[in-house]
Amino acid sequence: MNERKVHAVSNWQALMLVLLRxxxxxxxxxxxMIKLSKPNWSCAEYLQVSTGPLSPAFKALATGGGEALLTVEDIKDLPGLATSLANMDDPLAVRFQEKMHDDTLLMADMVASGSPPHAKLPAKLTADLNSLLKGEVPYTEKTAKLFAKIDLPKALKRQALGNPQGQKRVEVNRRILSAVYPKHLPALKTNKLLPLANFTTKWGLTLVGLGLMLGACTRLAALxxxxxLVLFYLALPPWPETMQGIDTMTQLAHPLWTALRQPGREGNYLFIDKNFVEFLALGVIGAFNTGRMMGLDSVLGPLARRLCPCGKRPKSDGDEPTPAA
Structure with missing residues (x-):
């Protein structure tokens, strides 16, 4: 007879497993739920500070293959852009001039007057434009009239009015600037994968949490x-080679890093962090199938077996009753 070993779990052990779940x-x-409550939430900032083995893929996902900040090579028509920015009759140009350096404006005025561009103008103009991209969003309810002649998509206007932060703000400002000067600045590539990653993260975390709390499809939720957790661990692994020599530099570039790696905030991890521990805990929860101990799986499991008889284990010869002698 084929016998299956059954390891009994006491009520106390079952209670602790359920509480852990x-x-x-x-x-x-x-x-x-926190991420769902923020319409402009994005995992882009988290992906951009990743340091693990999948860092190149995560950073490419955050930018969609196109960097929002400008380079000198992005300026297609330097004299034309400089002339447009130096135009005092353009309210938008005047607004942009408030955030630019005086020497850059002086060089732009010289170009507008017919002089050849100064050798330092491309680098200085690019730096000032990137400062604009990182700054406040120019499109607001008060400045909407200034953009009356600019064909801004409605979705872009909604994003601008939503007070985006971090990388999202840079992308919104880049799209606005490219719309204002379409002949001089290339449009930012549309990132089709990042919205999918944001949607999956927000709803995935929520559904996993509901499944674990209710004990519904517990093993699937645990998986x-x-x-x-594997993705979170690989994004910022507590490995020596990923933590040495980057704290100061990365904190200056990404304020989010300070919250993630601030000394004393979450401990001093080495190889094992909270994501790793929680991963093992979910493995235990799935292995014991705690949803059947106390959860909806105690009802859904038998119901599923009734509706799907194909999942029943066929009887073997050893399961047949032995006739009396």
């Missing part, structure tokens, strides 16, 4: 949560 579920649910 609910606690991790609340963590996932809370993270997902999904483990998948998220």
């Amino acid at each position: 609910v606690a991790i579920g609340w963590h996932f649910l809370r993270e997902g 999904g949560g483990m998948g998220f």
Whole structure:
């Protein structure tokens, strides 16, 4: 007779496993709900400070293959752009001039007067434009009239009025600037993968959290949560080679890094961090199938077996009752 070993779990052990499942579920649910409550939330900033083995892929996902900040090579018509920015009769140009350096404006005025561009103008103009991209969004309810003649997409206007932050703000400003000067600045490539990543992260965390808290499809929820944790771990792994020599530089470039790696904030990890520990905990939850101990799986499991008889284990010869002698 084929016998299956059954390891009994005491009521106390079952209670602790269920509490562990609910606690991790609340963590996932809370993270997902917070992100859903912020319309302009994006995982781009988190991806851009990644340092793990998948860092190139994560950073490419954040930028969509196109960098929002400008380079000297991006300026297609330097004399034309300089002349447009030096135009005192253009309210938008005047607004941009307020954020530019005096020497850059002087060089632009010289170009507008017919002089050849100064050798330093491309670099200085690019630096000033990038400062504009990182600064406040020029399109607001008060300045909407200035853009009356500019064909800005409605979606871009909504994003601008939503007070975007970080990398999202840079991208919005770049799209606005490219719309104002389409002949001089190339349009930013549309990132089609980042919105999908944002949607998957927000709703994935929420659904995993609900599944774990309710004990519904517990093993599937645990597997999904483990998948998220693997990605989170590989984005910022606590490995010596990914943590040495980058703290100061990265903190200056990305304020988010300070929150992620601030000494004393979450401990001093080495190889093992909270994502790794939570990954193992979800493995335990899935292995014991705690949803059947206390959760909706105790109802959904038998119902699924009734509706899908193909999942029933066929009887073997050893399962047949032995006739009496």
